[in-house]
Amino acid sequence: MPMVLRRCTLSERHAALAPHFDDIAQQSEASHLGMWVFLLTEIMFFGGMFTGYAVYRSVYAVAFAEGSHHLDLVLGSINTVVLISSSLTMVLAVHAAQVGQRQLLVGFLLLTMLLGLVFLGLKTVEYTHKFADHLVPGSGFLYAGPHARQVQLFFSFYFGMTGMHALHMIIGIGLLTVLVWLAWRNRFSPMYYTPIEIVGLYWHFVDIVWIFLFPLLYLIGRH
Amino acid sequence: MAQHIVSRQIYYRVFVTLLALTLLTIGIAFIGLGGYLNTIVAMTIAVGKALLVMLFFMHVRDSSRLTWVFVGVGFFWLALLLSLTMSDYLTRSWVAVTAW
Numbered sequence: 424m425p426m427v428l429r430r431c432t433l434s435e436r437h438a439a440l441a442p443h444f445d446d447i448a449q450q451s452e453a454s455h456l457g458m459w460v461f462l463l464t465e466i467m468f469f470g471g472m473f474t475g476y477a478v479y480r481s482v483y484a485v486a487f488a489e490g491s492h493h494l495d496l497v498l499g500s501i502n503t504v505v506l507i508s509s510s511l512t513m514v515l516a517v518h519a520a521q522v523g524q525r526q527l528l529v530g531f532l533l534l535t536m537l538l539g540l541v542f543l544g545l546k547t548v549e550y551t552h553k554f555a556d557h558l559v560p561g562s563g564f565l566y567a568g569p570h571a572r573q574v575q576l577f578f579s580f581y582f583g584m585t586g587m588h589a590l591h592m593i594i595g596i597g598l599l600t601v602l603v604w605l606a607w608r609n610r611f612s613p614m615y616y617t618p619i620e621i622v623g624l625y626w627h628f629v630d631i632v633w634i635f636l637f638p639l640l641y642l643i644g645r646h
Numbered sequence: 647m648a649q650h651i652v653s654r655q656i657y658y659r660v661f662v663t664l665l666a667l668t669l670l671t672i673g674i675a676f677i678g679l680g681g682y683l684n685t686i687v688a689m690t691i692a693v694g695k696a697l698l699v700m701l702f703f704m705h706v707r708d709s710s711r712l713t714w715v716f717v718g719v720g721f722f723w724l725a726l727l728l729s730l731t732m733s734d735y736l737t738r739s740w741v742a743v744t745a746w
Binding site for chain 1: 651654657658661664665668671672673676677678679682684685688689691692696699700702703704705709710712713716717719720721722724727728731732735736745
């Protein structure tokens with residue numbers, strides 16, 4: 424028996440469904456794969472910095488441990504907890520969208536933004552201390568000891584990697600602002616909430632980058 | 647897309663596990679394990695945390711096989727970048743080079 428291909432009539436098509444997709448499921452799958460392709464380029468972008476870090480840490484192991492001691496472990500640990508919590512609120516926002524609870528969705532998105540801002544605030548405090556202690560690479564870098572140049576290299580990696588991570592957080596908070604606005608205007612439903620999932624993927628990716636940055640920058644040579 | 651909805655209980659459990667692993671990695675950093683072991687343990691915990699985030703928070707566990715291939719390819723390339731580079735730098739001292 425030949426398979427009967429049935430076309431959707433216009434009234435059956437969801438308002439959010441673009442004309443070149445068969446159905447919402449196919450459209451969502453395409454969005455997810457597209458986002459993962461973008462995240463792959465992000466893995467390679469941060470991967471380059473992690474590889475550079477690995478090379479120089481293997482060469483200057485003592486100096487990197489020495490530099491790590493000048494980082495604020497308490498603030499770094501609090502920020503790790505803040506970021507993991509923001510990942511939880513993000514995934515709870517996705518859940519709220521799936522079950523169609525608009526107020527919870529807006530609430531969790533705002534909470535995620537707030538935690539992101541707390542992270543950036545604590546990062547600003549840390550950066551300010553580094554400026555006050557003359558630990559920022561460049562002409563103002565002042566460090567006594569035989570490994571001064573190598574410690575400066577450690578701080579170049581510290582500012583480069585955490586700076587790029589912070590930039591991603593700022594972009595993420597911008598994306599969340601758009602989502603809050605759209606969710607507030609009731610643009611999402613249990614049938615269509617792909618943008619929330621896609622921004623969620625981005626947010627969790629940024630969390631994963633920090634999961635690796637934290638032990639590599641803050642926790643070396645502590646014993 | 648009306649896809650598989652994961653129970654919130656699972657998210658809470660993953661969250662608590664992530665917090666516990668964070669405490670563990672901080673605690674272990676203060677204990678000298680000798681040699682490269684501290685770094686290896688710290689990175690193993692970080693990989694475990696990243697896997698939890700990807701599988702549960704990023705819903706890779708419930709994603710299509712094609713998504714799994716995309717994710718796998720990303721980490722395969724990262725592994726190539728790290729392993730080929732480090733196999734050079736970490737083995738340079740094995741061979742004494744007297745002159746270039």
